[in-house]
Amino acid sequence: MVGVIAFIIVLFLVNNPFGYLFTLVCLLAAVKASKVPFALLLRGLKGILSILIFTAILNVFFAPGNTVLFSFYKIRITQEGLVLAGQMALRLCLLIIGSSLLTLTTSPIQLTDALEYLMKPLKKIGVPSHEIAMMMTIALRFIPTLMEEMEKIMKAQTARGADFDTGGIIKKAKGLIPLLVPLFISSFRRADDLAQAMEARCYRGDINRTRMNELKMKRPDYATALILSVFAACVIAINIFFELL
């Protein structure tokens, strides 16, 4: 996980074409190593295609720049704008592929465990790391359940004549009351039930708790860390090299 965060940061540091090429190659190598089918990653990209195009267009039209390639009325398309748009799109693609690589290879529990582990030092200054991690686990667990519930309530209220689609903003906001009130009530009920179920299973916070799958740094983990550091160093080196040119 740390790797991915580092990757994201590095990604934003990159500011020249060769850097991108290098990152892309490294990422492809990582994909190969993870054995995640490439098609699956591409499908993930499909979902954000519209956002991708939208940001690209925004960048094309509104990025500041002097080298005007084409101008029409007040709209100017500049070289810098095009380059920036391309960079942005590529950056987003890499970002999505990188992070879906993480979610596809690592279970949410492992992620929250890792988070708890990383935040351990913060505990000394009063950050409740275990509680935060537990909250994330529960949130992840209940997202699909609540989505299902929302769909159900929406259908039921539609059957009672509620209307979630038409009307102005105020009417729409008002129309959400029949959806939100039951959803909140049921969430509270769920929270209450869950708290009891957890207590009944001897949950008492972090006291004397062990894990079935302990997180330990093993050889591959160290290797990954090393590779990532080298990767980051290379990217920075390339950056500096081009700046000097």
Add this chain to the structure above:
Amino acid sequence: MHNEEMIKTDKLVYKYIRIDENNEEHSLTALNGIDVHTRKGEFVAILGRNGSGKSTLAKHINALLLPTKGAIWVNRFDTREEANTWEIRRKVGMVFQNPDNQLIATIVEEDIAFGPENLGMPSAMIRKSVDDALTAVNMSAFSLSEPHKLSGGQKQRVAIAGILAMKPNCIVLDEPTAMLDPSGRREVIDTVLRLNKEDGISIILITHFMEEAVRANRVIVLDKGAVVLDGTPRQVFSRVETMKGLHLDVPMAAEISHRLAAEAHRTQNIESVNGNAEHTRTSNERSPRKFNLPDSVLTIDELITALSPYRPQSHTARPSPHEAPPPHRNPILEVRHLTYVYNPSTVYEKKALDDVSLTICRGEFVGIIGHTGSGKSTLIQTFNALLKPSRGDVLLNGEDIFADKKKLRSVRQKVGLVFQYPEHQLFEMTVMKDVSFGPLSMGLSASEARERAVQALLACGVTEDMFEKSPFDLSGGQKRRAAIAGVLAMQPKILVLDEPTAGLDPRGRDGILRRVKGMLKTFDMTVVLVSHSMEDVAALADRVIVMNDGRIAFNDVPQNVFCHHKELEAIGLASPQAASLMRGLNANGWAVDPNIFTAEDAYKAIHNAITLS
């Protein structure tokens, strides 16, 4: 069976204290001096209507609640001592009603590990207990699944495994099957029985289903926070009058045998008053007056055996002629070649409906049955255009409901759909406002909406004193009825109800079904009832549609459907108990009509058969 003490209570009292907006205290006595004593290895079923204190008692066993007065000892540990809490919870696990609200982790095995992790077991040991627990509930194949993708019965088995992994000696289950379909219910109860028999784990099962209670060693009946009956299922269910007085059911066989015996007893008394009892007894060997059924009949087979000495001397079984389906009246809703595919052209593609055609006529009461995933919920959602079929048409009064998008709202008003657990959709400050929501959004004036709301509420049995209450202050059954009124107030031409009785106690169940039947006439409506319960459908419906795997398996009058009992069982549905009883008697040479679906009719038929001979 061990003789060691498992749970002991001493005049246990618990009061819920609620402080309202005006800072006034309201207390509600949930448990009122309970004395219960159970032994290790026992399977105890606790019965009682809603609000009788069952759940409150269960939470005491796990030290989730502490007594207001009196005391409770679990495994000889006093729950009032805080130091004992963890030892008690380790040894006594608890499974709750809602399968969704007790699973914590995003992966099954991680969830099961949650308990042992809290106990601080070493990792390797956790691994082993998780695997053992999964095997014990037959869920090993799902160890890496996500909980929200499992069925209700599977989720409850995961919840049981989560407790087993902590190596308890007692499991308390608080209505674990209330939200499940019949096959899920069977899965859970079979698992629980096996754990009790094979591993000697004590079971305390709270339930509304008498057929589950029958399988226990011992039944305790609670009412108003006190123990009313306590004994073996045989002893408890022979007290038919007491049970009915508490608004509880008894198994059908027990009820029929009890009524036959009571009737025989009554006639006997009349005879003896007339002074010729002696004479009749000698002259008429097989008369019902010499009727002497054992007081403790639990199952249908027992009843058939018990009745065999009284078999009437008529000759052959007389199977009633198959009734012709009722002549087609005016069709109101027609479904033609309907196919519905979820998530088309993805890996999750699933055909929920496959070329379904059916007609529903004006004024009909149609029952739809099928197990979870048979496509019945999808089907009824196409009735009011909530789902648009992938192929095929839905015609309302001969018009395609999807033809004009602007008319969708009027379609939804004509076809009122009451979802499962409709009370979860209540949202207004008062019952009246909530029920008026439908009529108001149809564009009716405030006074008209109110008028309709009042009418609907009264028809659903919600009395005037509740109109201005908050819907959240009503009891479970009242909430359900208010929610149904919310749809009824739109005065639909067709009322579609999806499992309207799920999760209610027997009294709530009967209340709703009786009223739905009444509405048919009062509002000149057509009713479609979706249910798991054969009994309900058989007793009420004019026609039964059986769904299986997205197709219609049967579509006929109840007699012609339930006579296919073998085919029904093959798709995981059982025919009504009364029908099984009649078939059993028939096989034993009784000349009774096999097409009987209610306990009442079954009683009459047996009574007549005996008296006539």
